[in-house]
Amino acid sequence: MTKVIIVGGGCFGLSTAYALSLSEEYEVWVFDRQQIPAPDAASTDINKIVRFDYGNDDIYMRLTMEALPYWQQFNKERAEQGEEPLFHQTGVLMMSSNGSYSEFEKRSLKKIREAGYGHVIEELLTPESIIDRFPQFKDGVNNGFNIGYLNKAGGWCNSAEAVKHMYKKCVEQGVHFVAGGDQGTIASLYCPTSAGNVEGIVTGDGKVHVADKVVLALGAWTAGVVDMKDLVVATGQAVVHFQTKGALREQFDKNCPVWCADLSRTGFYGFPVNADGKMKIGTHNSGYLWPREDSVSIPRTQVAFSSDTIPLSALKQLRTFLNKFIPPTVSMDISYCRLCWYCDSIDGDFLVSNHPEYSNLIVATGDSGHGMKFLPNIGFQIRNVIEGISTDYTKKWAWRNLDASETKLDGLRQGSALSRGIIQGPDEEMRLVSADELCAGRASL
Structure with missing residues (x-):
């Protein structure tokens, strides 16, 4: 039997653990520094978008199409347990401005139709058609977001609950977990015979845990643990919640689609109001950095800095x-905010590969802000890397010999412009705002 240690119990780590557990060949252990779901993991959230609009990147389109039946199966399993669905097929409304689609949306429509999924697309080519279909976006339409399409197959998932669900499935399959405190925290790789031969891990309590293979699925923490040669970097992305009530809550209720407001140009997206009345709005752009003394950016989260908010530039x-x-949100306080930490790869593609400087070490990382939708099925592709099986996915996610100067963002980022500020740096715009500044009318904007 092959013993595999997976470090990280988030989306990639749990999906891999489950995929491996389906084979009697593996003994699977998962280590995480916190109880699962870790409160500051990117996957621990009230919702994430499930879409297969990917421009020319049809490999992720196909992977999402493969994931959708799994999400429906998860919903059936939750129903049998008397619990709410994980996947909500509200549709994803891709809005553009000035009467024309962005290049990203044009390419997405072309690829979706070529794949035989044109029937899930409903185009809204006039301002009136958008308002008739979704009157809650009237203000946005009148301010220039006046063309779009609805992908009726998409929607959102309750990501924290989905992580819990996958965790339960792993436990039922016999996966072993060591979570919380020093006992679940990796201190170093265990290489007793040579510097590049990984034979397990050492945890924060000083204990050695041997394994045949080690998988690092640490998300934004990856580059802080092992040298990733600038192929990935931790970036913080601003997310806010509004606590809605009255007309606004009714307008953006569960029948509202996920929306992307000319995302490749503005960076803004949002969700229907959830059952607790929370409306989440986020940004998808080049993000913020928090570098250590060695210049490696690492996540700065509310677990260690409980009063942290978002940078002033993001709030503005x-x-x-x-x-x-x-417009109604202008008079509303922001009820919650955080920086959601991506593990941005150098080119927007996942990085799932044997590490070239270590034997028996696989890195499964580089989510680049679009990994959660693949929770049900990405583990099978990561298992293929572990087993040395070549697929279209494993080829695309292989180790790349690229220099940091070659960094580019995925096509759905705001303008695909690389401009990363350093939070808490000397620039006033990079300071984290006070709680008062999150209140309507009291921000220094």
């Missing part, structure tokens, strides 16, 4: 955008 951009897109 958000309030300015919402003034045009959802």
Whole structure:
């Protein structure tokens, strides 16, 4: 039997653990520094988008199409347990501005139709058609977001609950977990015979855990644990919640689609109001850095810095955008905010590969802000890497010999412009705002 240690119990780690557990060949152990779901993991959230609109990147389109039946199966399993669904097929509304689609949306439509899924697309080619279909976006339409399409197959998942569900499935399959405190925290790789021969891990309590193979599925923490040669970097992305009530809650209720407001140009997206009345709005752009003394950016989260908020620049951009897109929020306090930490790869593609400087070490990382939708099925492709099986996916996610100067963002990022500020740096725009500044009318904007 092959013993595999997976470090990280988030989306990639749990999916891999489950895929391996289906084979009697493996003994699977998962280590995580916190109880699962870890409160500051990117996957621990109230919702994430499930879409297969990917421009020319049809490999992720296909992977999402493969994931959808699994999400429906998860919903059936949850129903049998008397619990709410994980996947909500509200549709994803891709809105553009000035009467024309962005290049990303044009390419997405072309690829979706070529794949035989044209029937899930509903185009809204006039301002009136958008308002008739979704009157809650009237203000946004009148301010220039006036063409779009609805992908009726997409929607959102309750990501924290989905992680819990996959965790339960792993436990039922006999996966072993060591979570929380020093006992679940990796201190170093265990290489007793030579510097590049990994034979397990050492945890924070000083104990050695031997294994035949080690998988690092640490998300944004990856580059802080092992040298990734600048192929991945931890970036923080601003997310806010509004606590809705009255007309706004009714307008953006469960029948509202996930929306992307000319995302490749503005960076803004949002969700229907959830059962607790929370409306989440986020940004998808080049993000913020928090470098250590060695210049490696690592996540700065509310687990260690409980009063952290978002940078002033992010707050300004958000309030300015919402003034045009959802004006009622201008008079509302932001009820919650955080930086959601991506593990951005150098080119927007996942990085799932044997590490070239270590034997028996696989890295499964580089989510680049679009990994959660693949929770049900990406583990099978990561298992293929572990087993040395070549597929279209494993080829695309292989180790790349690229220099940091070659960094580019995925096509859905705001302008695909690389401009990363350093939070808490000397620039006033990079300071984290106070709690008062999250209140309507009291922010220094």
